[in-house]
Amino acid sequence: MLNEKKNFVIGIGQAGISLCHAYNQKYGNSFNGINNNALYISTAIEDNSEINSRNLVLIGKEGSGKKYSKGKSIWEENIDILNDKILRAIPEDIDKIIIFASVGGGSGSSSLSFITKILSEKYHHIIVCPVLTFNFENLPFSTNEIQCLETLNQEVTSLATIYPLYNSKYENESLDKINDIFIKEVHTLLNINNLHNPNLYTPISLDKLEAESVLFSKGFLLFIKEVDFENKIKLDFGSFSEVKNIILLQNINEYKSKNGVLKYSEELIQNVKKISNRVKNARVLYGIIRSNQISENNCLIASGFNIESYINKKKRQAAGKVTNYTTKRKPNKVLKGRDKIKFDV
Numbered sequence: 483m484l485n486e487k488k489n490f491v492i493g494i495g496q497a498g499i500s501l502c503h504a505y506n507q508k509y510g511n512s513f514n515g516i517n518n519n520a521l522y523i524s525t526a527i528e529d530n531s532e533i534n535s536r537n538l539v540l541i542g543k544e545g546s547g548k549k550y551s552k553g554k555s556i557w558e559e560n561i562d563i564l565n566d567k568i569l570r571a572i573p574e575d576i577d578k579i580i581i582f583a584s585v586g587g588g589s590g591s592s593s594l595s596f597i598t599k600i601l602s603e604k605y606h607h608i609i610v611c612p613v614l615t616f617n618f619e620n621l622p623f624s625t626n627e628i629q630c631l632e633t634l635n636q637e638v639t640s641l642a643t644i645y646p647l648y649n650s651k652y653e654n655e656s657l658d659k660i661n662d663i664f665i666k667e668v669h670t671l672l673n674i675n676n677l678h679n680p681n682l683y684t685p686i687s688l689d690k691l692e693a694e695s696v697l698f699s700k701g702f703l704l705f706i707k708e709v710d711f712e713n714k715i716k717l718d719f720g721s722f723s724e725v726k727n728i729i730l731l732q733n734i735n736e737y738k739s740k741n742g743v744l745k746y747s748e749e750l751i752q753n754v755k756k757i758s759n760r761v762k763n764a765r766v767l768y769g770i771i772r773s774n775q776i777s778e779n780n781c782l783i784a785s786g787f788n789i790e791s792y793i794n795k796k797k798r799q800a801a802g803k804v805t806n807y808t809t810k811r812k813p814n815k816v817l818k819g820r821d822k823i824k825f826d827v
């Protein structure tokens with residue numbers, strides 16, 4: 483079983499710390515009020531009001547002011563302290579590590595590849611969860627996002643699974659609500675093979691090794707709820723035809739007779755055929771689940787693709803924003819052509 487007790491959660495920077503705290507409160511195991519399975523890493527005293535000091539590593543105190551390069555130099559200057567504190571904080575029986583940080587700020591975003599590298603020397607099941615920016619956020623958030631995703635794409639895809647969390651899907655919700663949605667998603671993913679009821683008849687189930695082989699296959703990972711099998715499947719990231727691994731799950735969320743369940747499994751096999759035809763080189767695993775954690779009739783997990791096209795799209799959008807930004811502030815010095823894309827904060 484993908485055992486909950488063996489998860490260790492790390493939160494870095496403001497968003498990372500909020501998500502780590504929420505995850506820990508909901509799913510962590512505390513002992514005498516202190517949770518040993520979480521670590522908060524911060525560069526600003528403001529991030530830490532609710533955090534117990536035993537679980538906190540504070541490096542610097544005033545943050546990076548949303549500057550990726552400043553964040554990066556804070557981590558580089560403190561690499562020995564970080565190495566020591568991080569590895570010492572993780573108990574022996576941990577084998578899965580979840581890391582939360584936003585990509586739009588300076589501290590969390592610049593830490594993701596840095597900290598994953600430290601952890602990857604010892605741990606093989608690391609899931610990095612970068613929180614993407616909202617659509618309404620302009621510079622410097624979008625340039626931080628580009629730098630962070632580019633580094634993850636180049637340096638982390640061979641070391642860890644990267645599961646992006648989309649703020650922009652929930653533009654009208656409060657941060658607390660969004661964080662709650664995100665931690666549930668991550669938790670569901672990590673326990674995906676436990677979403678069937680062993681006491682009820684299930685002809686095709688997904689076992690632990692199958693689930694782990696996709697979840698920890700390294701590279702970017704997506705979780706699509708309710709697939710429309712009749713139309714082209716569009717990913718927010720990358721291209722569906724390049725996906726290397728897929729898990730397709732058919733959900734039976736109400737009681738069904740044995741014959742009813744068999745009908746569901748026939749439907750699943752038909753859907754597997756449709757998916758396999760579209761991604762000839764992907765390994766497609768499948769199973770039936772009985773879960774009310776997922777309200778949809780099916781879901782799909784896809785892993786192992788690169789995100790260059792997404793990063794390029796973000797660069798084009800940021801270039802447009804640079805023009806607006808510089809036009810407002812320095813009307814005589816509007817950046818043009820290639821210069822816009824090279825803009826760095």
Ligand SMILES: Nc1nc2c(ncn2[C@@H]2O[C@H](COP(=O)(O)OP(=O)(O)OP(=O)(O)O)[C@@H](O)[C@H]2O)c(=O)[nH]1
Nearest residue numbers: 495496497500545546547548584586587588589590
């Ligand atoms: N989902 C979610 N997003 C958040 C939260 N707090 C901040 N953000 C987003 O995170 C980005 C800003 O990054 P922060 O996490 O504040 O930055 P930081 O890592 O603390 O880095 P610095 O403040 O620059 O030192 C923006 O895109 C925010 O919209 C949160 O609690 N939940």
Ligand SMILES: [Mg+2]
Nearest residue numbers: 495496526545
């Ligand atoms: Mg901050």
